[in-house]
Amino acid sequence: VATELAILCDGDEGLLVGYESIEFLAPLYAGDFVEVTGRITKIGRTSRRMEFEARKVISARRDLSDSAADVLETPIIVGRAIGTTVVKAEQQRKIHTAA
Structure with a gap:
């Protein structure tokens, strides 16, 4: 996800530091x-x-069979994170202006 965001923002995948x-x-x-x-x-x-936010959308049902699964009616938030990616200035292919 971080790589996709960096590419959308800068045209370069950068590095999650x-x-x-x-x-x-x-x-x-x-x-x-x-x-x-x-x-x-x-x-x-x-x-x-x-x-970032991670949600479980399908739950494995090993109690029924090795391949059974249920789509969850309401996804479960399983994790959140905050991170920083760096894209070298010379590799940025899009111009950003201050908000």
């Missing part, structure tokens, strides 16, 4: 399906601060 915070909010198991979304919350000269 670290996480400011990571929260694990609910368990995940093999066979569960997860969707992760992200957004850029701050654009610096070369840094991009991003927020």
